[in-house]
Amino acid sequence: MSGGRALSVYAVDRRPLAIGAYRRLWTASAICAVGGSFSVVAIPAQLFTVTGSSAAVGASAGVSLVALVVAALWTGAITDVRDRRSVLLAAHCGLASTYAALWIQAVLGGRSVLVLMTLVACQGLAFGAIMTAMGAAVPRLVPAELLPAAYSLSSLVRYAGSVLGPVLAGVLIPVVGLGTLYLFDAVALSAIVWAVVTLPPLPPHPGSPNDPVPDHPRRSVIDQVMAGFRYLAASxxxxxxxxxxxxxxxxxxxxxxxxxxxxxxxxxxxxxxPELGLLYAAYPTGVVMVGLLSGTFTRAGRHGALMASAAAAWGVTVVVLGLAARLWIAVAALVLGGAVNCVLSAFRNAISQALTDDAMRGRIQGSLTVVLIGGPQIGNLLHGAAASIFGPRMVICAGGLLTTVTVAVIARVVPELWHYSARRDSL
Structure with missing residues (x-):
């Protein structure tokens, strides 16, 4: 009996699922993580089929990134002055409509690159809005002490979907065709639309003393975004x-x-x-593995120390990747890297949302979304340019070492990060 209880402590931390609204939202997200992710494969496959050019596929990624960044910052400002449930509902309906439009254009022949790129931009706008509004809504549904567990559960379904969704899409394309995959995505989105509809209203708290732009829903979005940056810079x-x-x-x-x-x-x-597939699959595999054991860290109080340690450990695993002469060592390093990044992600979100006044959570989440999505894209650009001069392995090692050193410097310069304790400091 005691052994069973001990194992349950270290398994997936399911405490947030006891909250009905969060449980429905998480369950719907799990459905969409797999059944709503087919377009990740379908859009590049259709673009390459139409154009025969990888450059067109790369351009679509750039279009999506720009749209996502714009939407994240804009939605961050909107969610701080509007009902967050309404923003989430509009964003998910927009994404479902985009998938429906992708299905229609595929049924009609799907030969227009302009139409495809326009729909890719719409998808990026919807994704940016959803990520930002969801990040700002979860702290209103889940108490601060359960935020690490909630974000760990979210990472678990997201990365599990990133492994299973593309694999399933690759199997289904020859059977049902690209167009049907878009339809599957649209249908899967109905689950999360239902979950959002059942959420309680999430209006902004009126008169918050820490809101730099209180009671000004008509103030320009740019002013509100800049207020968010000023709020961030002050902490x-x-x-x-x-x-x-x-x-x-x-x-x-x-x-x-x-x-x-x-x-x-x-x-x-x-x-x-297979070598390339293993490299790409290793990182999300590590995230999923640790997500299944989230009870090992989500109950801890030293959120700051755990976040900084996980980031430094991620740098070390990247150095090992750069030094690895054998594939199995590289894969093991990436699996371990995914594991520590799951910890990093959970505490990054928990700390940022616990520290942020509710009136500013949308804007701060918008900034985090830009870093989460834009950071790796900037990293890809820098790694690609540097590797052409110094070689990939040296560049990877340098990047990992730079991460670990930078984190150590930050922890030294801002000691309150290392000493931050949720039990003492969270809202």
Whole structure:
């Protein structure tokens, strides 16, 4: 009996699922993580089929990134002066409509690159709005002490979906065609639309003393975004959290170098093969594995120390990746890296949302969304440029080392990050 209880402590921390609203939202997110992610494969596949150009596929990623960043900052301002349930509902309905439009254009032949790029931009706008509004809504549903567990559960379904969704899409494309995958995505979104409809109203708290723009829902969005940046800059601890995350995302996300590693270091075939697939699958596998054991860390009080330690450990795993002469060592390093990044992600979100006044949570979450999505893209650009001069393995090692050193410096300069305790300091 005692052994069973001990094991339950270390297994998935399911305490947030006892909250009905969060449980419905999480369950719907789990459905969408797999059944709503087919477009991740379908859109690039359709673009390449139509154009025969990888450049077009790359351009679509750029279009999506720009749209997502704009939406994240804009939605962050809107969610702080509007009902967050309404913002979430509008964003998910927008995404479902985009998938329906993708299905229709595929049924009609799907040969227009302009139409596809426009719908890719719409998808990016919806994704940016959803990520920001969801991040701001969860702290209103879940008490501060359960935020690490809630964010760990979210990471678990997101990364499990990133592994299972594309695999299932690859199996289904020859059977049902690209167009049907878009329809599957649209139908899957209905689950989360239902979950959002059942949420309680989440209006802004009136008269919050910490809101730099209180009771001004008509104030320009740009003014509200700038107020969010000023709020962020005024908190050393929030700046430190963002800096640690940025260091981890920019310096130590070498996914752009995986094809070169797979081909020239691990002997994979030209154009990709099992070696490349293993490199890409290893990181999300590590996230899922630790997500299934989230009880090992979500009950801890030293959130700051755990976040900084996880970021530094991520840098170390990247150094090991750069030094690895054998594929199995590289895969093991990436699995371990995904594991520590799951911890980093859970506490980054928990600290930032617990420290932030509710009137500003949308804008702070918008900034975090930009870092989460934009950081790896900047990292890919830097890694790709540097690797052409110094070689991939040296660049990967340098990035991992730079991450660990940067995190250590931040923890030294901002000691309140290292000493931050949720039990003492959270709202």
């Amino acid at each position: 050393r601890l929030l700046v430190a959290v963002l800096a640690v995350d940025l260091a981890a995302m920019v310096f130590s996300m070498p996914t752009a170098l995986f094809p070169e590693l797979a081909r020239h270091t691990y002997g994979g075939p030209a154009g990709g093969g």
